[in-house]
Amino acid sequence: MRLEAVLRVAGLTGGYSPRRPVLHQLDFAIKPGEMVGLIGLNGAGKSTTIKHILGLMKPIAGEISIRGTTLAEDAQRYRSSFAYVPETPILFDEMTVQEHLHLTGMAYNVPQELYARRSEQLLREFHMTAKQNAFSSHLSKGMKQKVMIMNALLPEPPLYIIDEPFLGLDPLGIRSLLELLVEVKNSGAAILMSSHILATVEMYCDRFLVLHQGRLVAQGTLEEVRAQSGDPKASLEEVFYRLVTGGDGDAPTA
Structure with missing residues (x-):
């Protein structure tokens, strides 16, 4: 086909x-x-x-x-x-990693059960579980890029x-x-x-x-x-x- x-x-x-x-x-x-x-x-x-x-x-x-x-x-x-990952990370300074993921989930109407499973999986895959409550302004450039990538992957x-x-x-x-x-x-x-x-x-x-x-x-x-x-x-x-x-x-x- x-x-x-x-x-x-x-x-x-x-x-x-x-x-x-x-x-x-x-x-x-x-x-x-x-x-x-x-x-x-x-x-x-x-x-x-x-x-x-x-x-x-x-x-x-x-x-x-x-x-x-x-x-x-x-x-x-x-x-x-579509989801887009830019070359330079663009995040809200006063939002945490988890809040960014939650905002993306709402924007794409991701069901709560799926959101919980996907966000947990992505945090684990990118070794960001310990940073999920950190403000983006406190993250390194590499960690900010990980957040951008996780947000793109979340809504599938x-x-x-x-x-x-x-x-x-x-x-x-x-x-x-x-x-x-x-x-x-x-x-x-x-x-x-x-x-x-x-x-x-x-x-x-x-x-x-x-x-x-x-x-x-x-x-x-x-x-x-x-x-x-x-x-x-x-x-x-x-x-x-x-x-x-x-x-x-x-x-x-x-």
Whole structure:
């Protein structure tokens, strides 16, 4: 049975000015049970792509839909269908870890019984049980990032959008995150993950989007992007290097 895409980006052209678009005709989709890695140099347009998906920027052209719905058609359904983990943690200073989780549970209408089980599991998985009553202002950057990740995982939405999730995490936190991402992927969720750690992306992602100067220069499985780079045996890092340098050995200015 052919699965319908959870996230579909069709002909997306976007940016801060219609006269100088950052993104040019992006086309891709992510299906249930798929983890897709978004990779590119600094300035390639990864953050701009994510902002458009989140609804923080309006496309110049093209359409973005989640579960077949655009933001304009049903903003509540669209926004409740995804969870987002930003590169930099954003928390309320005078709220505890547990209060952040509770707020997220209410925002996504998570049933109380499920909330109790999921929050306890996440606190344990990320080794944050002892910190559940600590104010976020008293947490380290790594712990704040753990709180952001736990809040994203709590409601179990059909789509996860994760931007540079490993920054500030300790090895246990990275392992816990990756194990949980595999778990939610296997349960049927779709995941879009942007990261510069290509070895990890290669190991865990099913497909890859290679973004360069606002254009998708390759996409597909590792075998498919290898073929598009002209090297059928290369690692993802080598494939990426070939695609963004044009094979001439000189990386362009991002």
